[in-house]
Amino acid sequence: MADQVTVYVSILKDSLKEKYEVMQKILDATKRQAEILSSDPVDADAFDEMLSQKEELISRIFTLDGGFERVFSKVNPFIQADPQSFKPEILEMQNYIRIITECSMKIQALEQKNKNKFEMFVKNKRKEIRDFNASNKTAASYYQNMSNQHHQWQTYFVDQKK
Template identity: 30%
Template sequence: MQETYIEVMLQSLRKKELILDRIIELDELQKDALVNQGIKPDDFDIIVEQKSNCINELNLLDEGFQEIFNKISDEIDKNRALYAEEIRQMQESIRRITDKSVQIQAQEARNKELMKKKFSTIRRQVKDIRTNQGALKRYNQAMKKVEYIDPQFLDNKK
């Protein structure tokens, strides 16, 4: 029975690695979306939604892993020699997961900076558009006044 639980824990760790790999791919897509001017905001939203789904899946895996670990941790501690290979596999998997997590955190920090720059650029563009619209409005108002001629009285007497 314990072997089954241990195998489930190992499968959970492997699946977590695959999900982290997917998050790394999505981070790269997100970076490209922030750098590339031709990407639509909807495409960016799709990437964020996919990352959110991956994170939810990771949370479920973590909860399940922790529940199983809590059930069998005493048994594993008592029989370390019996489960040495499985423990080694889990440790290696956890190391890879940790490395991927660090990589994701670094990419997230870079993406955050790119996002700040992108929003700063957008704010500047909006400000320029508003300024240009104001100048155009003032110009139009000035031109309306130029075309306006006060009423004239015409004397037809000779």
């Protein structure tokens, strides 16, 4: 049974290591989103592609977390019974948890900045659309008035001759 517990503990470590690697990829993708949002003009397709990549990575995190929880529930009683036997592994897992937490905090801070940049981008696009629509209405109204003006003058001159 001790060998099986050692295998489970190794699986837990590997799971945390993989989670950290995926979190790093999420951080990189979030940084790339910040670059995209800071560029002029903003490449909406590239931004959308980054969102898709992040969705896949986040899905992977959920899968890893679920697997970790299942394995941890099996091995936890054995670790609690003899923590000294697994001290190096526990310390390594605690270190991974610490760096995963730090990475998560960096991602959250960057996500908040990206959210603010994205809201400004959307606000500016909405303004551009409103301005464009107002310009179109003005132009259409002008051409309609000019078209009507032309007919009124022709009719006026015809009436004057009578």
